[in-house]
Each structure stands twice: as C-alpha cells, then as structure tokens.
Amino acid sequence: MTSRTILPFNTDWRFTEGNYAGADKKDYNDSKWRQLNVPHDWSIEKPFDPHMEFGGNHAYLPRWTVGWYRKHFRLAANEAQQRVYIQFDGIHNNSEVWINGHFLGKRPYGYVSFQYDLTPYILRDGENVISVKVDNTPMPPDRWYSGSGIYRNVWLISTSRVHVTGWGTYITTPEITADKAKLNAEIQVKNHDDQPVECTIVTEIVDAAGTLQGRVGTQQDLAGGETLKIVQGAEIHNPELWSPESPVMYEARTTIYCEGAEVDRYTTPFGIREIKFDAQEGFFLNGVHMKLKGVCIHHDLGCLGAAYHDTAMRRRLETLKEMGCNAIRFAHNPMAPELLDLCDRMGFLVVDEAFDKWKSLYYEHLFEEWWQKDLEAMLFRDRNHPCVIMWSVGNEVENQGQAAMLDMLQMLVDYCHEVDPTRPVTCALEPHNTPLSLRDGSIEGKVQHTKGLAERMDILGLNYQEQWYEYYREAMPDTLILGTETFPFYRGKDNRVKGYLPLNPWFDVLKHKYVIGQFVWAGIDYLGEAGYPLKGWPSGLIDTCGFRKPISYLQQSFWSEEPMVHIAVFDDTVKQEHNPQWTMHWKSPALKDHWTLPDYTGKLVRLVTFTNCESVELFVNDESYGIRELKDYPDQMIVWHLPYAPGKIRAVGRNRGRQVCEHELTTAGEPCQIELKSDRSEMPADNHEIAHIEVIIADQEGALAPQREYELHFELTGEGRILGVDNGDLTSDEPYKGNQRSTRGGKCLVIVQAGGQTGELILHAKGEGLQSGEIQIKIRN
Numbered sequence: 207m208t209s210r211t212i213l214p215f216n217t218d219w220r221f222t223e224g225n226y227a228g229a230d231k232k233d234y235n236d237s238k239w240r241q242l243n244v245p246h247d248w249s250i251e252k253p254f255d256p257h258m259e260f261g262g263n264h265a266y267l268p269r270w271t272v273g274w275y276r277k278h279f280r281l282a283a284n285e286a287q288q289r290v291y292i293q294f295d296g297i298h299n300n301s302e303v304w305i306n307g308h309f310l311g312k313r314p315y316g317y318v319s320f321q322y323d324l325t326p327y328i329l330r331d332g333e334n335v336i337s338v339k340v341d342n343t344p345m346p347p348d349r350w351y352s353g354s355g356i357y358r359n360v361w362l363i364s365t366s367r368v369h370v371t372g373w374g375t376y377i378t379t380p381e382i383t384a385d386k387a388k389l390n391a392e393i394q395v396k397n398h399d400d401q402p403v404e405c406t407i408v409t410e411i412v413d414a415a416g417t418l419q420g421r422v423g424t425q426q427d428l429a430g431g432e433t434l435k436i437v438q439g440a441e442i443h444n445p446e447l448w449s450p451e452s453p454v455m456y457e458a459r460t461t462i463y464c465e466g467a468e469v470d471r472y473t474t475p476f477g478i479r480e481i482k483f484d485a486q487e488g489f490f491l492n493g494v495h496m497k498l499k500g501v502c503i504h505h506d507l508g509c510l511g512a513a514y515h516d517t518a519m520r521r522r523l524e525t526l527k528e529m530g531c532n533a534i535r536f537a538h539n540p541m542a543p544e545l546l547d548l549c550d551r552m553g554f555l556v557v558d559e560a561f562d563k564w565k566s567l568y569y570e571h572l573f574e575e576w577w578q579k580d581l582e583a584m585l586f587r588d589r590n591h592p593c594v595i596m597w598s599v600g601n602e603v604e605n606q607g608q609a610a611m612l613d614m615l616q617m618l619v620d621y622c623h624e625v626d627p628t629r630p631v632t633c634a635l636e637p638h639n640t641p642l643s644l645r646d647g648s649i650e651g652k653v654q655h656t657k658g659l660a661e662r663m664d665i666l667g668l669n670y671q672e673q674w675y676e677y678y679r680e681a682m683p684d685t686l687i688l689g690t691e692t693f694p695f696y697r698g699k700d701n702r703v704k705g706y707l708p709l710n711p712w713f714d715v716l717k718h719k720y721v722i723g724q725f726v727w728a729g730i731d732y733l734g735e736a737g738y739p740l741k742g743w744p745s746g747l748i749d750t751c752g753f754r755k756p757i758s759y760l761q762q763s764f765w766s767e768e769p770m771v772h773i774a775v776f777d778d779t780v781k782q783e784h785n786p787q788w789t790m791h792w793k794s795p796a797l798k799d800h801w802t803l804p805d806y807t808g809k810l811v812r813l814v815t816f817t818n819c820e821s822v823e824l825f826v827n828d829e830s831y832g833i834r835e836l837k838d839y840p841d842q843m844i845v846w847h848l849p850y851a852p853g854k855i856r857a858v859g860r861n862r863g864r865q866v867c868e869h870e871l872t873t874a875g876e877p878c879q880i881e882l883k884s885d886r887s888e889m890p891a892d893n894h895e896i897a898h899i900e901v902i903i904a905d906q907e908g909a910l911a912p913q914r915e916y917e918l919h920f921e922l923t924g925e926g927r928i929l930g931v932d933n934g935d936l937t938s939d940e941p942y943k944g945n946q947r948s949t950r951g952g953k954c955l956v957i958v959q960a961g962g963q964t965g966e967l968i969l970h971a972k973g974e975g976l977q978s979g980e981i982q983i984k985i986r987n
Contacts, residue, residue: 209366209468209469209470209471210363210364210365210366210369210470210471210472211284211288211363211364212361212362212363213361213362213363213364214359214360214361215277215279215292215360215361215362216243216244216245216359216360216894217243217893218241218243218277218278218279219241219242219243219244219246219275219276219277219356220236220239220240220241220242220275220276220277220278221239221240221241221242221246221248221273221274221275221276221355222236222239222240222273222274223248223271223272223273223274224271224272224273224274225272225274225339226274229274229276229337229339230302230304230307230309230337230339231307231337232306232307232334232335234276234335234337236276239274239276243893243894244275244355244356244357244359244360244513245356245357245358245359245513245514245515246275246355246356246357246513247353247354247355247357247510247511247512247513248271248273248354248355249264249267249268249269249342249351249353249354249355249511249512250267250353250509250510250511250512250513250930250942250943251511251942251943252267252268253941254266254267254741254939254941255267255268256738256739258270259345260345260346260347261738262734262735262736262737262738262740263346263347263348263349263350263351263734263735264347264348264351264352264733264734265351265733265734265736265741265742266736266738266741267351267511267733267741269342269347269352269353269354270342270343270345271342271343271354272339272340272341272342272343273339273340273342273354273355274337274338274339274340275336275337275338275340275355275356276335276336276337276338277335277336278333278334278335279333279334279335279336279362280332280333280334281328281329281330281331281334281364284364287366288364288365288366289323289325289364289365289366289367289369289398290323290324290325290328290362290363290364291321291322291323291324291325291362291363291364291365291372292305292321292322292324292336292360292361292362292363293319293320293321293360293361293362293363293372294313294319294320294321294356294358294360295319295358295359295360295361295514295542295543296316296317296318296319296356296357296358296514296542297313297316297338297340297355297356297357297358298316298317298340298342298352298353298354298355298357298512299314299315299316299340299341299342299344299352299354299568300312300313300314300316300340300341300342300344301313301314301316301338301339301340301341302338302339302341303322303336303337303338303339304336304337304338305322305324305327305328305334305335305336305337306327306328306329306334306335307335307337308326308327310322310323310324314572314576315569315572315576315580316352317505317539317540317541318540318580318583318584318587319358319540319543319583319587320583321363321372325398338356340354340355340356342354344568344571345568346566346567346568347567347568348562348567348568348734349562349567349734349735350504350506350732350733350734350735350743351504351506351511351512351732351733351734351735351742352512352734353506353511353512353513354512355513357511357512357513357514358514358542359514359542359544365470366462366464366469366470367397367398367399367469368395368396368397368398368399368403368405368428368462368464368469368470369395369396369398369462369469369470369472370393370394370395370396370460370462370470370472371394371395371396371433373586373587374393374394374395374396374472375391375392375393375394375458375460375472375474375590376391376392376393376589376590376626377389377390377391377458377474377476377590378390378628379442379445379476379478379479379480380628382445382447382478382479382480382492384444385443385444386441386442386443386444386445387441387442387445387478388439388440388441389411389420389439389440389441389442389458390437390438390439391409391422391437391438391439391440391458391460392435392436392437393407393409393435393436393437393438393460393472394433394434394435394436395407395426395428395433395434395435395436395462396432396433397428397429397430397431397432397433398431399430399431400430400431401430402427402428402429402430402432403427403428403464404425404426404427404428404464404465405425405426405427405428405462405463405464405469406423406424406425406426406462406463406464407423407424407426407436407438407460407461407462407463408421408422408423408424408460408461408462408463409421409422409423409438409440409458409459409460409461410458410459410461411440411442411456411457411458411459412456412457412459413446413454413456414446414454414455414456419442419443419456420440420441420442421440422438422439422440424436424438442456442478445478446478447477447478447479447480447492448477448478448479448550448553448592449479449491449492449494449553450491450532450553450554450555451553452553453477453550453551453552453553453592453593454477454478455475455476455477455550455551455592456475456476456477456478457473457474457475457476458473458474458476459471459472459473459474460472460473460474474590475547475550475590475591476590476591476592477550477591477592477593478592479491479492479592480492480493481595481629483630483664483665483686483722485683485684485685485686485720486684486719486720487719488686488719488720488721488722489686489722489723491555491595496532497715497716497722497723498532498533498555498688498722498723498724498725499530499531499532499533499723499724499764499765500531500532500533500534500535500555500557500723500724500725500726501526501531501533501534501535501725501726501728501729501730501747502534502535502537502690502691502725502726502727502728502729503522503534503535503536503537503728503729503730503732504537504728504730504732504733504734505539505541505542506732506733506734507519507522508731508733508750508751508752508930508932508934508942508955509750509929509930509931509932509942509943509955509957510929510930510942510957511733511942514542514544514545515896516544516548517895517896517898518752518896518898518957519542519544519545519548520548520552521752521885521898522730522748522752523548523549523552523554524552525748525752525754526554526729526748527552527553527554528762529747529754529758529759529761529762529765529766530761530762530764530765530766530767530768531554531729531761531765532553532554532555532765533554533555533556533557533723533725534549534554534555534556534557534725534729535556535557535559535598535690535725536556536557536558536559537559537562537601537728538559538561538562538600538601538634539559539560539561539562540558540559540560540583540584540587540588543587543588546558546588546591546593546594547591549591549593550591550592550593553593554593555593555595556591556593556594556595556596557594557595557596557597557598557632557688557690557725558584558588558594558596558597558598559597559598559599559600559601559634560580560581560584560597560598560599560600560618561577561580561581561599561600561601561603562600562601562602563600563601563602563603563604564577564600564603564604564614565603565604565605566604577618578621581599581618581621581622582621582625584597585597585622585625585626586625589625589626589629594629595629596629596630596631596632596665596688597622597626597629597630597631597632598631598632598633598634598667598690599615599618599619599622599631599632599633600615600618600633600634601633601634601636601669601690602634602635602636602669603615603633603636606635606636606655606659607655607658607659612658612659612662615633615659615662615663616662618631618633619631619633619662619663619664630663630664630665631663631664631665632663632664632665632666632667632688632690633659633663633667634667634668634669634690634691635656635659635666635667635668635669635671635690636669636670637668637669637670637671649674649677652674652677653674653677653678653681654681656674656678657678657681657682660678660682660685665686665687665688665722666678666682666685666686666687666688667688667690668687668688668689668690669689669690669691669727670691670692670693670791671689672689672692672711672714675687675714675718675721676718679718679720685720686720686721686722687718687720687721687722688721688722688723688724688725689711689714689715689721689723689724689725690725691725691726691727692711692712692724692725692726692727693710693711693726693727693791693792694726694727694728694745694746694747694757694761694792694794695710695757695760695792695793695794695795696709696710696841709840709841710760710764710841710842711724711726712724712761712764712765726747726761727745727792728743728745728746728747729746729747729748730746730747730748730749730750730752731743731744731745731746731748731749731750731934731936732746732750733750733936736936739937739939740936740937741936741937741938742936743936744936745792745793745794747761749934750932750934750936751932751933751934751953751954751955752898752955753934753953753955755794755797756772756774756797756798756799757774757794757795757797759772759774759799759816760816760842760843762816762818763816763817763818763842764818764842766818768867769818769819769859769861769866769867770816770817770818770819770859770867771815771816771817771819771822771857771858771859771867771868771869772799772815772816772817772857772869773799773801773813773814773815773855773857773869773871774797774798774799774813774814774815774816775797775798775799775800775801775803775811775812775813776795776796776797776811776812776813776814777796777797777798777803778796779796779805797814798912798951799871800871800874800910800912800951801852801853801854801855801871801872801873802852802873802874802911802912802913803850803873804852804913806850807850807852808849808850809849809850810847810848810849810850811847811848811849811850812845812846812847813845813846813848814843814844814845814846815834815844815846815857815869816842816843816844817836817842817844817857817859818836818842818859819836819859819860819861819866819867820835820836820837820860820861820862821833821834821835821836821859821860822834822836822844822857822858822859822860823857823858823860824846824848824855824856824857824858825854825855825856825857825858826848826851826853826854826855826856827851827853827854828854831846831848833860834846852873853872853873854870854871854872854873855870855871855872856868856869856870856871857869857870872909874904874905874909874910874911874912874913875905875906875907875909875911876905876906876911876913877903877904877905877911877913877914877916877952877975877976878904878905878906878911878976878977879903879904879905879906879908879976879977879979880901880902880903880904880918880971880972880973880976880977880978880979881901881902881904881908881979882899882900882901882902882969882971882979882980882981883899883900883902883981884897884898884899884900884981884983885897885898885899886983887983887984888983888984888985888986889960889967889983889984889985889986890960890985890986890987891925891960891961891962891963891964891965891985891986891987892960892962893959893960893961893962894959894960895959895960896929896957896958896959896960897957897958897960897967897983898955898956898957899955899956899957899958899969899981900953900955901918901947901949901953901954901955901956901971901979902952902953903916903949903952903953903973903976904952910952910953911952912951912952913952915948915949915950915952916948916949916973916974916975916976917946917947917948917973917974918946918947918948918949918954918971918972918973919945919946919971919972919973920945920946920947920956920969920970920971921945921969921970922945922958922967922968922969922970923967923968923970924961924965924966924967924968924985925960925961925962925963925964925965925967925985926958926959926960926961926967926985927958927959927961928944928945928956928957928958928959928969929957929958929959930942930943930955930956930957931943931944931945931946931947931954931955931956931957932947932954932955933947933948933949933950933953933954933955934950934955935948935950956969956971958983960985961985963985964985964986964987965984965985966982966983966984966985967982967983967985968980968981968982968983969981969983
C-alpha cells in the first residue's frame with residue numbers, strides 16, 4: 207500500500223451546452239465537444255441579453271441551459287490498489303455525476319464542496335470517463351450572478367484502504383498561554399478492508415519553518431468496514447499566535463502506519479488563536495480588543511465571471527488589506543476553499559455564511575432535504591481555518607420573527623454549535639422583513655420583535671440598522687451587535703435614506719463597545735442584482751477591475767493605522783451608474799481623483815481630503831491654501847473650495863506638526879500613448895496562471911490622461927490567451943471575452959493566461975490617434 211496523493215483534475219475536459227441523452231455513458235461520442243480546462247463559467251462567455259427573464263439577477267448573461275462536462279483519464283501505476291475519490295469544490299448548479307456510466311450522486315446547491323468514491327466502478331488498467339451534468343434551468347435563481355458550470359477546482363484523491371476520511375480532522379486549541387498551547391485533534395479514520403487491521407495513528411505538529419513542535423501516537427484496532435473517531439492531545443511550547451497582523455500557521459500531519467508501513471498522510475493547516483466575545487467589552491483576539499473592519503464580497507471575479515482563480519482573488523485581497531480592512535463576510539454562501547487559505551495566510555477575519563434566503567428563490571425546493579448536508583459541508587470543510595471566527599446561517603431570510611422562521615433559526619444555530627462549539631453563530635437580519643404592523647409602528651414593537659430573534663443567535667447580526675443599535679442594547683444589555691451590512695458612505699435618517707446624517711456607520715462601531723464591527727456593502731462591485739443597463743452592483747469600494755474608487759480612501763481613513771491622505775474632486779458630471787430603484791441608498795458622491803479639469807478653468811473647485819492625520823495642508827502649484835484640522839470635521843471629510851489652476855495639487859498630512867504623508871496630483875497633457883503595466887513579469891508554463899495588465903492612456907510624460915475615452919484593440923502573441931477584458935463600467939454592453947475594450951477614466955484591464963510552452967507572451971495594444979503600447983511577460987518552466 208502507498209500513501210495519499212492529491213492531484214489537480216482540471217485539464218483536458220470536454221464541454222458542450224445542451225441536454226444530450228446518453229452523455230452519461232462511457233462510450234458516448236464526445237469527440238466534437240469543446241476542449242477546455244476548469245474552473246470554467248459558460249455564462250460569462252455569452253453576450254448580454256437585456257430581455258432575459260430574471261436577467262438582473264444574473265447580469266443579463268444567459269444561464270438557463272444544461273451543460274455537460276466529460277473527462278477521459280487513466281490511473282497511474284501507483285494508484286492501482288488505491289481507493290480513488292473525486293472532489294469538486296463547486297459546481298453551479300444542480301449537478302449530477304457519473305463514472306463509466308455508473309451514477310455517483312447529485313448536488314443541487316452550487317456553493318459547497320463534495321466528494322464521490324470512484325473505487326467500485328473505476329477501471330484500474332483502462333480508460334475511465336467522468337461525466338458531469340450541470341442543470342442551470344431551475345428558477346428563480348440567486349439574487350446575484352452565480353455563473354454556470356464547474357467553476358471551482360477539481361481534485362483526484364488516491365488513498366490506501368485505511369485512511370483519514372475527507373475533511374476528517376478537527377483541530378482545536380482549547381487552552382492558550384504565553385508558554386504553551388494545548389491542542390486537541392479529532393481524527394476520523396476509515397478501514398475499507400473486510401478484515402480488521404491494527405494501525406498506529408501519529409500526528410506531528412509542525413510550525414511555519416518546518417520545525418517539529420509536538421508529536422502524539424495512538425495504537426488502534428479497526429474492525430472490517432469500521433469508521434472510528436480518534437482523539438489525540440498535544441502541547442505546543444511558546445506558541446506563535448495567529449492574528450491579522452501576524453498570520454502564523456501550523457500544520458498537523460497525521461500519518462497512519464499499518465504493519466510498520468505508512469499507508470496515509472493527511473495534512474491539516476491550522477492557527478493558534480483565542481477568540482473571546484465579551485458581552486460588555488466586545489470582541490477580543492488573543493486578549494487584545496479589536497473591531498472588525500470588514501467588507502462583504504460576492505464570489506465573482508469581474509471579467510472572469512464565477513471561475514475561481516487564486517491570483518485574481520489575492521490581488522483583490524491585497525487591495526483591501528491596503529485599505530486597512532481586516533475582516534470579510536462571505537455573501538451569502540460558502541466560498542472557494544482557496545479563499546479561506548488566502549485569508550489564513552494574509553490575515554483576514556471571516557464570517558463564513560451558509561445561505562442567503564432559506565425558503566425562496568431556488569433553495570426553497572431544497573431546504574428540507576439539503577439544509578443539514580449543505581451546512582455540514584461548510585462546517586466540516588472550514589472549521590480548521592483560524593481566519594473563521596463566526597458562522598452565519600442566513601441573510602435577510604423570510605418571515606423574520608414568525609414561529610416557523612424562529613424554529614428554523616434555532617435548528618440551524620444548534621447544528622452549528624453541535625458540529626463546532628468553538629465559534630459563535632449569527633444570522634444577518636434585514637430591517638424591513640418584519641410584520642407589517644411593526645414596520646411603521648412603535649420602536650418598542652420593533653425592539654421586542656428583534657429581541658425574539660436575538661435570543662436564538664449568539665451575535666445579533668444587523669443589516670442597515672445603526673439607528674436602532676442603542677434601543678436594542680437597552681432592551682438586551684448582554685447582546686453584542688455586528689453590522690453585517692452597512693452603507694459605504696453615510697447612513698440615512700431611516701432605512702429609506704431621506705438624507706444623510708453626518709456620520710458614517712463606522713462611527714457607530716467606534717462609539718459603542720458592544721458593536722464589534724461593520725461589514726460595508728459592498729467591498730467590491732459584483733455582477734448581478736441589477737436593473738438594465740446596469741449589469742451589476744456599482745456601489746462597492748473597488749470596481750470589477752480591482753481599481754480603487756475615490757470613496758475607498760474615506761474608509762481607509764477610518765481603518766488604517768498608517769498615516770494617509772488622499773485628494774478627490776467632487777464632480778457631478780462623472781457618470782453615475784446607480785439605478786435609483788436599486789442602489790440610491792448606497793450611492794456615494796460623484797468623485798474623481800485626478801487634477802485634469804479643463805472645464806473648471808477659472809471656476810471654483812470643491813474637493814475633499816480623506817485623512818487619518820491630525821491636520822492637512824493643501825498646496826496648488828506650491829501656493830498654500832491653508833491648514834485644516836481633522837477634529838473640526840466630525841465626519842472625517844475635510845472639504846475645500848478653491849479656484850482651479852492647472853499644474854500640481856498636493857496635500858500634506860501632519861501629526862504633531864510633523865509631515866507624515868502626502869498625496870499629489872498633476873494635470874495631464876494631451877493623450878498620446880498607451881502604457882501597459884503588469885502585476886507580474888513572468889509566469890509558469892502551466893496552462894493556468896494569469897497576469898493582470900493595466901492599460902493606461904497617457905500623455906507625453908507618461909501621466910494618466912483621463913480627458914476622453916478610447917476603444918482599444920489587443921493582440922497577444924506567444925503561447926497563451928486573453929482570458930478577459932474589463933473597464934469597470936457596469937453599464938457597458940461590451941463583452942468580457944474578446945480582444946477589444948473601451949477605456950474608462952483613461953484605463954482598462956486585460957487578463958492574460960499562460961499556455962503550456964516556455965517562451966514569451968507579448969500583449970500589443972492600439973487605439974486610434976495613440977502611439978501603440980506593448981508589454982512582454984516571460985513564460986518559464
């Protein structure tokens with residue numbers, strides 16, 4: 207017997223749209239099907255259809271079809287005597303899977319990871335065929351863009367007949383001091399042999415440097431066909447604690463030996479950290495009081511659609527980290543497991559959410575049969591991640607406060623506690639999903655209604671309800687509150703936002719210890735939940751290209767510990783993408799962060815400096831326009847009025863009179879050239895890795911020239927392909943796949959993917975009246 211292997215199973219799939227009888231059979235002729243690699247999203251490849259039913263939910267990108275995937279493969283020689291499993295990290299939606307014509311199972315919910323045992327039907331010395339049917343026709347769909355297909359990674363796992371089951375370890379650290387951490391490991395082991403076996407299960411604890419920190423072994427007899435949970439304990443001396451500032455990871459390496467030979471090795475990354483939620487003082491991590499500076503994100507990646515790519519997600523997280531963000535709420539479903547890995551390594555606290563609504567949209571037909579299986583899939587897969595500090599069982603669910611809803615809420619929360627008693631559970635409550643009699647009634651009625659919900663969860667999760675925080679706390683003095691969704695600018699007088707109050711929702715977090723944090727809706731623009739011509743939600747802090755919006759610097763001024771200052775100009779002529787029916791409540795002021803304003807020559811300009819410094823001095827062409835103190839602006843927006851003069855504008859941030867940061871903008875000359883900037887200079891020849899290339903319209907000196915927009919055309923030479931094009935404009939009808947894109951604000955984005963050959967990728971960009979640009983990326987072994 208040999209040990210475990212885990213291999214990517216993403217290449218050389220065949221795909222077709224349509225429902226084809228017999229496509230589940232091994233001998234079906236798929237030779238004319240399209241060949242591709244997964245992760246794959248077939249909806250993002252299509253043209254927009256403004257007339258499609260439920261089009262706003264799905265970005266007007268058609269999904270109402272069936273798709274088939276098939277993969278032909280042979281087992282390696284060392285897998286001949288192994289148990290063989292296939293793991294799908296996500297198929298949207300309503301998937302069914304066969305191996306060599308034998309049905310393995312179905313999974314209606316598109317956001318969970320799952321495994322199938324191929325062993326009874328696999329051919330050890332011949333060709334095998336996996337067939338996957340994806341049915342995206344059931345309606346109504348999710349409220350946001352889901353994508354279509356095998357949109358996350360696939361893995362082929364081979365183990366011996368005695369092995370740790372899938373997601374079969376549970377690592378906790380119930381006692382932590384400066385000197386040592388007590389570790390508890392629950393390990394589920396399966397014996398697939400008919401005969402009993404005697405084995406030794408050894409778990410070694412290894413730190414980030416690869417140094418052994420602890421070791422424990424257990425002798426165990428397993429009956430034929432038995433599945434058994436083994437409990438082991440160990441101590442780690444002088445533990446390094448995981449935190450957003452220092453995301454230190456460990457590994458638990460569990461090895462099973464039978465007759466002295468290694469038969470399985472299962473590795474579980476984990477972190478050592480203590481979370482505490484104190485009813486009076488708030489949230490503590492490793493004994494340090496902390497506020498959650500968070501954003502909500504959906505799972506799409508702009509022009510890549512729902513097809514997951516680690517590099518694209520990491521680039522987005524790096525931008526959030528730059529803003530001072532330390533927490534992410536997954537909205538509103540389990541995300542790709544690699545995103546959890548990124549949050550572990552980069553230091554983000556996570557609220558891991560299982561569902562949106564329970565009894566409406568597509569999941570209404572699945573809830574009774576599938577809620578426990580789907581919730582368990584998230585809990586078992588994600589419970590070893592130190593980044594996860596809280597579970598959420600729902601978002602804006604129906605019939606809040608009614609008896610049936612309260613029973614379901616209690617059922618879901620209890621199940622989370624049963625599977626993982628180490629983390630609290632919340633459910634995000636929507637302010638208007640209350641009985642009609644309370645919507646415009648007394649505040650006392652609203653409070654009593656919410657109290658009944660709060661009693662069934664550990665943390666009271668509230669969407670857009672800052673105006674009632676103090677009423678809730680007075681009635682529930684031992685209840686902690688989390689702003690599970692908050693507006694990105696200034697909250698309104700009520701939830702209809704008749705006008706802006708002077709303070710951002712972040713100030714409600716700062717004011718009250720019992721408010722443990724906020725999650726801005728949304729951190730990043732996303733596809734879906736729109737009304738044509740919008741294709742998505744445009745009110746995030748970052749656009750679909752990953753470019754920061756000016757308003758994001760206001761949030762950075764709240765969250766970041768690093769001194770910062772940023773200039774932005776109010777300009778009502780900026781194209782506003784907000785559909786009043788959908789997003790007026792989330793709208794921020796029209797801002798631009800450049801100083802090329804020919805229409806303002808001789809006129810007054812209104813601008814703002816976002817800062818966390820004590821004071822800001824503003825200069826235009828080295829002439830000072832004075833110093834302003836942040837304390838005089840309780841909304842933390844220092845607003846200036848001054849005559850526009852082309853040249854250079856500079857803001858200097860000072861603490862105790864000493865300059866600690868600055869931001870400068872320069873007026874651009876006439877647009878004359880295209881500049882290309884890549885986030886990497888080389889990539890591996892793996893048919894997978896990507897580079898983000900920012901395309902910039904520049905003046906003669908290379909400065910961004912945003913005066914007008916251009917239609918650009920791209921040509922890629924070398925072994926690779928253009929994977930997507932975007933400019934962040936969610937009202938645009940331009941496709942995300944192709945070789946051309948218009949600029950927006952003088953910029954757009956091209957994502958290129960490496961092929962399988964070494965050499966060089968060269969992206970060439972041209973536009974009418976502009977000097978062409980190009981960039982080279984080396985493709986290495």
